[in-house]
Amino acid sequence: MFQIDVMSRTPVYEQLVEQVEKFILTGILSEGDKVPSVRSLSMELSVNPNTIQKAFSELDRRGLISSVPGKGCFVAEKARESLQVSKRGNLEGLSSQIRELALAGVSKEEILSCVEKVFGEEEKKND
Amino acid sequence: MFQIDVMSRTPVYEQLVEQVEKFILTGILSEGDKVPSVRSLSMELSVNPNTIQKAFSELDRRGLISSVPGKGCFVAEKARESLQVSKRGNLEGLSSQIRELALAGVSKEEILSCVEKVFGEEEKKND
DNA sequence: ATAGGTGTATTAGTTAAGATAGTACACTTG
DNA sequence: CAAGTGTACTATCTTAACTAATACACCTAT
Numbered sequence: 001m002f003q004i005d006v007m008s009r010t011p012v013y014e015q016l017v018e019q020v021e022k023f024i025l026t027g028i029l030s031e032g033d034k035v036p037s038v039r040s041l042s043m044e045l046s047v048n049p050n051t052i053q054k055a056f057s058e059l060d061r062r063g064l065i066s067s068v069p070g071k072g073c074f075v076a077e078k079a080r081e082s083l084q085v086s087k088r089g090n091l092e093g094l095s096s097q098i099r100e101l102a103l104a105g106v107s108k109e110e111i112l113s114c115v116e117k118v119f120g121e122e123e124k125k126n127d
Numbered sequence: 128m129f130q131i132d133v134m135s136r137t138p139v140y141e142q143l144v145e146q147v148e149k150f151i152l153t154g155i156l157s158e159g160d161k162v163p164s165v166r167s168l169s170m171e172l173s174v175n176p177n178t179i180q181k182a183f184s185e186l187d188r189r190g191l192i193s194s195v196p197g198k199g200c201f202v203a204e205k206a207r208e209s210l211q212v213s214k215r216g217n218l219e220g221l222s223s224q225i226r227e228l229a230l231a232g233v234s235k236e237e238i239l240s241c242v243e244k245v246f247g248e249e250e251k252k253n254d
Numbered sequence: 255a256t257a258g259g260t261g262t263a264t265t266a267g268t269t270a271a272g273a274t275a276g277t278a279c280a281c282t283t284g
Numbered sequence: 285c286a287a288g289t290g291t292a293c294t295a296t297c298t299t300a301a302c303t304a305a306t307a308c309a310c311c312t313a314t
Contacts (some may be wrong), residue, residue: 070281071291087231098245104214117223119235196261197310
């Protein structure tokens with residue numbers, strides 16, 4: 001289920017957070033679902049339990065999972081919704097990236113065709 | 128001219144590389160221009176000379192500047208052109224970011240209006 | 255030629271973040 | 285009770301980034 005690249009520049013615990021978020025957004029993990037335990041993930045990924053917990057703490061802090069001592073971690077209520085809201089903040093980052101590309105001489109038309117391409121893929125999936 | 132944020136997560140030498148690239152793309156630094164010396168930049172930014180040199184080495188490695196011992200560093204021939212080519216590779220990253228936003232429920236229309244907004248700003252500048 | 259500015263190289267040391275290791279405690283469930 | 289769970293804690297290791305200090309070879313203007 002999870003996939004970690006230890007050679008990556010982004011920390012392992014951050015990769016874990018990102019993947020859980022992605023799973024929630026795609027529906028692979030739904031609200032109320034049990035997230036794999038710290039120890040089982042530690043074994044499966046050959047990563048120290050402390051690193052797993054660091055990721056879980058962060059997810060808890062963001063209100064995306066709810067930790068229940070003795071039972072496990074579960075995807076929180078409204079997790080998907082709150083995630084959609086926060087991710088929407090990335091529209092700012094999109095503007096930055098587009099500005100950079102424009103600076104490099106990429107035309108508006110090229111950008112638009114890129115957008116069309118992505119949303120073309122989306123349609124394919126919904127067939 | 129240069130502006131460094133020592134608290135940033137991105138290393139100082141990387142910030143320097145990015146800024147030189149930006150200056151080349153915007154024309155603030157043209158081909159043949161002399162880049163500030165290692166020592167002067169070190170003083171101006173309160174950064175160790177080694178850190179400045181690390182940035183310059185990287186820029187040299189990328190063929191964007193040409194170091195002449197005893198004289199200084201100069202913006203290389205075709206620097207702007209080769210930079211435009213390499214930056215164009217970021218179209219891939221743009222697709223990724225758009226896909227992520229789509230996953231978060233951002234509509235195609237919102238993305239398009241974001242593109243329009245950026246290129247609207249561009250027109251203003253050319254008045 | 256000499257002084258001062260340049261790029262470059264080297265060695266050593268510091269700092270902070272990330273990750274590991276091991277242990278321990280309280281809780282829940284079968 | 286036993287096994288699995290989240291959580292907490294301390295200690296150690298590793299690496300990247302940065303600093304510090306020094307040295308050398310080169311160019312140029314005085």
